[in-house]
Amino acid sequence: MKKQALISVSDKTGITDFAKGLKEQGYDIISTGGTLRTIQEAGIEAAAVEDITGFPEMLEGRVKTLHPAIHAGLLAKRDNDMHKQQLEEKGINPIDIVVVNLYPFKQTLDQLNVTEADIIENIDIGGSTILRAAAKSFRDVTPIVDPDDYNEILQAIQNDVLDMTIRKKLAAKVFRHTAQYDTLIAGYFTDDVFPENYTITYEKVQSLRYGENPHQEAAFYKTPFESPMSLASAKQLHGKELSYNNIQDANAALSIIAEYDKPAAVAVKHMNPCGIGMAGDLNTAFSKACDADSVSIFGGIVACNRTIDADTAEQLSGIFLEIIIAPAFTDEAFATLTKKKHIRLLELRMDEAKINSHKLTSVNGGVLVQDNDNKEISRDDLTYPTEKKPTEGELDDLWFAWKAVKHVKSNAIVLANGRQTLGIGAGQMNRVGAAKIAIEQAGEKTKGTVxxxxxxxxxxxxxEEAAKAGITAIIQPGGSKRDQDSIDMCNRYGIAMVYTGTRHFKH
Known part of the structure; x- marks a missing residue:
């Protein structure tokens, strides 16, 4: 009995060469629709599925492979005498290789102005069913879903090494593929923010040298769809491959820089900002970010929300930095920065709207899912409980500091003046401890800060610690049972306090 291969693909990359190779190895080919035409037009003999099933395609191609003559040929156990007898009685030949890739559901969702009818029509039923049947029968059937595997499979056939290990590996790939496909479809139909079954899928970007430490393995994955302000969408122009910690820190830098619409620069170390500056031009903004903590910026990650020009590049080049992220680099800036062999330069558009997506945090045996902390408030939402009200200048700095503190590990305190961070207290077990660290860092510059x-x-x-240090205004969520004690303390020392009504814990 001749070996049979069933080929039905939407992505026809490399399929004629693969079909030709199968024919040369003695396989009969069965195919459908456009795939059949492509193979036959290449001069390769192939039979239509309907010649095997005795039943024509119908319902505009919705039904063509869903037939016992196909699925019995896939699901029969070759070492089971009863199965073999039933196949013989029905005149069904086993199928040895299945080559299927699915209707482009994801690509259809990506299209502009696509209709729901188009989306629904691009949900593959027959292809998914064939693939799953072939993968279930991997001991006897070779299931192929990825054109990148064609050459390897042909070589294995030619060398007679297409063994169970290879077929099982291909089966796993099929089930991952169909699982992602079904996850995207389920996501399209699901309106619940937190449904009873939370299914997600990611695509591998790259393997990483190691994780947080050299003894930990790691990889970088992205969502199936392009995300604005995502490192997965960044173009690396220069430097070494990104590491696990680089990606974590760079992502933190992007989250912070997205808060500011005027020229701004942020320096990050260990996922906390060590300096943020905003000004009328990027060069001045970076000077502020660097001066905010000229010690901690060493070995840090810098993100800028404007094109890096020659002057800014000169400043950047004078510091050891791991990564610089910006919307673009001028030719002069690029020439200056690339004199450093290992520095990573990442180009990423920053004019896209932020995504209100979920944040996932793994815990032992499970995962926590929450909305990202993207709640936006305006100055109209602020309230002023103290006798002294902030000046316009203080209010500008309070607003600047408020956007920064949400990205600092809790308990978090940020001191700022002139749209520049001067002291940051991060990740402390009590709030006054965080304040003392920020005040100590700011040193003599504390007086007059917010x-x-x-x-x-x-x-x-x-x-009270703020008052001793000469801080003139405070912004905080409010909501403590003892708020009045803090208000009274502000009134005693002539400090303006502003309430936002929104908390920004970051654990």
Whole structure:
């Protein structure tokens, strides 16, 4: 009995060469629709599925392979005498190779102005069923879903090494492929934000040298669709391959820089900002970010929201940095920065709207899912509980600091002046401890600064420390049972306090 291969693909890349190779190895080919025409037009003999099933394609091609003559040929166990007898009685030949890739559902979703009818028509039923049947029968059937595997499979056939190990590996690939396909379809139909079954899928970008530490393996994955302000969409222009920690820190830098619409620069170390500056031009903005903490920026990641010009590049080149991210680099800036062999330069558009997507955090045996902290408030949402109200200049700095503090690990305190961070207290077990670190970092510059707190003050001790340091205004969510104690402390020292009504814990 001759070996049979069933080929039905929407992506016809490399399919005629593969079909020709199968014919040369003694396979009969069965095919459908456009695939059949492509193969035959290449001069390769192939039979139509309907010649095998005795039943024509119908319902505009919705039904063509869903037939016992196909599925019995896939699902029969070759070492089962009863199965073999039933195939013989029905005149059904086993199918040895299945080459199928599915209707382009994802690509259809990506199209502009696509109709729901088009989306529905691009949900593959027969192809998915064939693939799953072939993968289930991997001991006897070779299931192929990826054109990149054609050459390897042909070589294995030619060398007579197409063994169970290879077929099982291909079966796993099929089930991953159909699982992702079904996940995208389920996502399209699901309106619930947190449904009873939360299914997600990612595509591999690259394997990483290691994870947080050299003894940990790691890889970088992206969502199936392009995401604005995502490192997966960035173009690396220069430098070494990104590491796990690079990606974490760079993602933190992108999240922070997205908060500011005027020229701004942020420096990040260990997923916390060490300096943020905003000004009328990028060169000045970066000077502020660098001066905010000229020690911690060493070995850091810098993100800018404007094209990096020659002057800014000169400043950047004078510091050891791991990564620089920007919408673009001028030719002069690129020439200056690429004198450093290993520095990574990433180009990424920053004019896209932010996505209100979910954040996933793994825990032992499960995962936590929440909305990203993208709630936006305006200055109209602010309230002013103290006797002293902030000046316009103070209010500008309070707003600048408030956008920064949401990206600092809790408990978090940020001091700022002149749209520049001057002291950052991150990840402390108590709020007053975070304030003391920020005040110590700012040093003599503390006097006249403003303070932002990611959460309310449970006691007035943080306000008292601020008053001693000469801080003139505070922004915080409010909402403590002891808010009045902090208000009274502000009134005692003539400090303006502003409430946002929104908390920004970051764990």
């Amino acid at each position: 303070l932002a707190s990611d959460a309310f003050f449970p006691m007035p001790d943080t306000v």
